[in-house]
Amino acid sequence: xxxxxxxxxxxxxxxxxxxxxxxxxxxxxxxxxxxxxxxxxxxxxxxxxxxxxxxxxxxxxxxxxxxxxxxxxxxxxxxxxxxxxxxxxxxxxxxxxxxxxxxxxxxxxxxxxxxxxxxxxxxxxxxxxxxxxxxxxxxxxxxxxxxxxxxxxxxxxxxxxxxxxxxxxxxxxxxxxxxxxxxxxxxxxxxxxxxxxxxxxxxxxxxxxxxxxxxxxxxxxxxxxxxxxxxxxxxxxxxxxxxxxxxxxxxxxxxxxxxxxxxxxxxxxxxxxxxxxxxxxxxxxxxxxxxxxxxxxxxxxxxxxxxxxxxxxxxxxxxxxxxxxxxxxxxxxxxxxxxxxxxxxxxxxxxxxxxxxxxxxxxxxxxxxxxxxxxxxxxxxxxxxxxxxxxxxxxxxxxxxxxxxxxxxxxxxxxxxxxxxxxxxxxxxxxxxxxxxxxxxxxxxxxxxxxxxxxxxxxxxxxxxxxxxxxxxxxxxxxxxxxxxxxxxxxxxxxxxxxxxxxxxxxxxxxxxxxxxxxxxxxxxxxxxxxxxxxxxxxx
Numbered sequence: 001x002x003x004x005x006x007x008x009x010x011x012x013x014x015x016x017x018x019x020x021x022x023x024x025x026x027x028x029x030x031x032x033x034x035x036x037x038x039x040x041x042x043x044x045x046x047x048x049x050x051x052x053x054x055x056x057x058x059x060x061x062x063x064x065x066x067x068x069x070x071x072x073x074x075x076x077x078x079x080x081x082x083x084x085x086x087x088x089x090x091x092x093x094x095x096x097x098x099x100x101x102x103x104x105x106x107x108x109x110x111x112x113x114x115x116x117x118x119x120x121x122x123x124x125x126x127x128x129x130x131x132x133x134x135x136x137x138x139x140x141x142x143x144x145x146x147x148x149x150x151x152x153x154x155x156x157x158x159x160x161x162x163x164x165x166x167x168x169x170x171x172x173x174x175x176x177x178x179x180x181x182x183x184x185x186x187x188x189x190x191x192x193x194x195x196x197x198x199x200x201x202x203x204x205x206x207x208x209x210x211x212x213x214x215x216x217x218x219x220x221x222x223x224x225x226x227x228x229x230x231x232x233x234x235x236x237x238x239x240x241x242x243x244x245x246x247x248x249x250x251x252x253x254x255x256x257x258x259x260x261x262x263x264x265x266x267x268x269x270x271x272x273x274x275x276x277x278x279x280x281x282x283x284x285x286x287x288x289x290x291x292x293x294x295x296x297x298x299x300x301x302x303x304x305x306x307x308x309x310x311x312x313x314x315x316x317x318x319x320x321x322x323x324x325x326x327x328x329x330x331x332x333x334x335x336x337x338x339x340x341x342x343x344x345x346x347x348x349x350x351x352x353x354x355x356x357x358x359x360x361x362x363x364x365x366x367x368x369x370x371x372x373x374x375x376x377x378x379x380x381x382x383x384x385x386x387x388x389x390x391x392x393x394x395x396x397x398x399x400x401x402x403x404x405x406x407x408x409x410x411x412x413x414x415x416x417x418x419x420x421x422x423x424x425x426x427x428x429x430x431x432x433x434x435x436x437x438x439x440x441x442x443x444x445x446x447x448x449x450x451x452x453x454x455x456x457x458x459x460x461x462x463x464x465x466x467x468x469x470x471x472x473x474x475x476x477x478x479x480x481x482x483x484x485x486x487x488x489x490x491x492x493x494x495x496x497x498x499x500x501x502x503x504x505x506x507x508x509x510x511x512x513x514x515x516x517x518x519x520x521x522x523x524x525x526x527x528x529x530x531x532x533x534x535x536x537x538x539x540x
Contacts, residue, residue: 074109074270085266086258092140093212095258096240104252104259109270115152116263120274122153123264126166126191133195137203145260146198146216149253155189155313164188167198177201184321185328190314192329213239213254221250283311284337285329288322290348292330293355300347301336304406308332319355346515349527351502383414394420493537503527510537 082102086095108116130144150168151157158164162171165188171181177197179187187193205215208223217239218226229245236242243251267274295318298305309318311331322328332340340347379390387410391398398410404419412418495506503515504527515527522535529535 074113074272076106077269082262085269086262089142089261089265091142091261093142093216095261097258098255100252100255101258101262104256105262108259108263109267109272113272116267116272117275119148119153120264120267120272121276124276126153129191130195133192133199136196137199139199139202139206140212142261143199143202143216145257145264146219148260148264149256155191155194155310165194166191167194169194169197173201184317184319185314186316187314189316190329193314209237211237211239216254216257217246217250220253221247225250282334283331284334285331286337286340287327288320288330289327291323292320292348294318294320296347296350296355297330297332297340299403300343300350301332301339303333303336345527346504349502350504352528353501353531377420378417379420380417381412381414385412385414386410387412390418390420396420495535495537497529497531497533497535501529503529506535506537513537 079097079102082105083097086097086101089095126147127144130147131141134141134143147153147166150163151166153166155166157166157168159168163169164171164174164186167188169177169179169188171188174181174188174197177200179193179197181188187197202215202219205218205223206212209215209218209226214226214237225247226242229242230237232245233242239254263270263272294308294312294315295305297303298308305318309315311333312320312329320328320330330340379394381390387398387401387407391401401407401418401420402410404421493510497506503518503524507513507515507518518524518535518537519527521538524535
């Protein structure tokens with residue numbers, strides 16, 4: 001009898017241990033031993049990979065160790081090593097290991113090695129932006145790896161469903177969260193604004209579930225789908241326990257996030273050689289209060305257009321609409337910010353007749369009609385053509401062709417297009433016929449009176465000698481008059497402004513003439529010009 005009592009008491013004492021062991025095993029089964037044979041890859045891992053690898057960033061700024069990449073071979077480790085490494089990550093969010101996580105680690109380290117190498121290089125620019133937004137919101141910094149899954153660190157990424165930007169916001173969600181999306185601006189593409197918004201949204205999702213895997217899953221498929229999965233699972237609120245009730249594309253989202261954390265920390269252990277980039281990591285932001293086209297900034301400050309687009313991806317048409325309701329940010333390499341401030345007026349007025357218009361539509365086919373209106377024409381390069389041949393054909397310089405098309409050398413490729421400024425084409429293609437000048441030349445004592453007559457389209461009396469003199473200068477749209485009252489300038493040219501011209505462009509045609517001198521002589525308060533306006537150009 002005594003022996004039976006002892007056995008009974010012993011069994012009671014062991015029961016809680018057996019129960020605890022069974023519960024631990026159950027949790028481990030849901031979290032650590034889950035498997036899935038129908039994994040749906042995130043779109044960022046299957047789409048646009050080639051375009052990212054051939055992006056302008058990498059062609060321009062990549063520093064690649066060819067020997068390292070050629071000799072790189074993945075090393076696969078035992079499960080115990082992956083478990084140990086994931087447990088050692090300095091994260092708040094738990095990083096369990098299971099078959100699904102392993103499949104994503106294998107995907108990153110074997111099939112998408114080039115993509116990982118590229119993203120490591122781009123992360124030097126983007127991760128500080130993500131970390132600042134997450135730190136400000138008080139969120140775990142490991143969430144900075146979400147854009148790897150969302151967009152493969154492409155600010156211009158657009159999913160099949162229309163989600164856009166590094167953090168892949170749908171347009172409805174973006175507007176509800178306060179991001180601006182219109183014809184000119186898409187703040188979903190703005191790394192800073194989108195990161196701040198994503199951090200705020202993630203914080204709201206965590207406040208709902210008090211669980212990071214569920215918050216991350218709801219970021220992907222929405223709280224509605226997560227709540228539906230919780231209901232179908234019988235009210236369970238663990239991501240791994242509702243795994244099979246989630247949409248297929250969301251099931252692999254958290255495992256892919258865990259794998260991204262792993263591979264970005266342990267890529268060296270898998271012989272992955274990062275593509276180092278020489279991107280301008282130090283940038284500064286200027287608040288712009290005028291309408292500026294990125295091409296104006298690129299041409300005046302001599303910054304590659306693609307770099308400006310990369311730093312300011314939110315401007316869909318390359319237009320910074322600073323003349324609207326509020327100031328607009330313009331991100332520039334730090335060394336260029338002071339230059340922008342110094343020559344801001346020149347930038348705003350550079351080809352303002354072209355870029356200052358509300359609609360700027362570039363033609364898609366070559367044409368040279370209406371050349372006097374200014375603008376660009378496009379020539380599709382044919383086999384055997386060279387820059388010098390095309391420069392002679394259109395009456396422009398090789399230097400200008402290279403400048404207009406951002407060419408580093410004289411090498412061109414058949415099938416591509418070249419831009420040629422249309423005013424230059426006009427001088428080459430316009431028929432040479434002698435017509436009576438709109439504003440004939442007369443010798444006068446008061447040049448102001450002539451300017452007033454010209455501006456009112458009132459033609460003063462002419463002489464045959466003056467008409468002949470004017471006919472010689474009609475090709476330049478310029479008339480000439482003496483200025484005996486001003487000893488500084490012996491003669492003035494009178495030029496009628498055509499579409500596409502700016503004060504700076506006109507000054508380049510006359511040696512010794514500057515935009516400041518033209519403004520002084522013509523009593524101009526700004527560099528803005530109107531088509532048909534007549535300005536005086538002194539001979540110096």
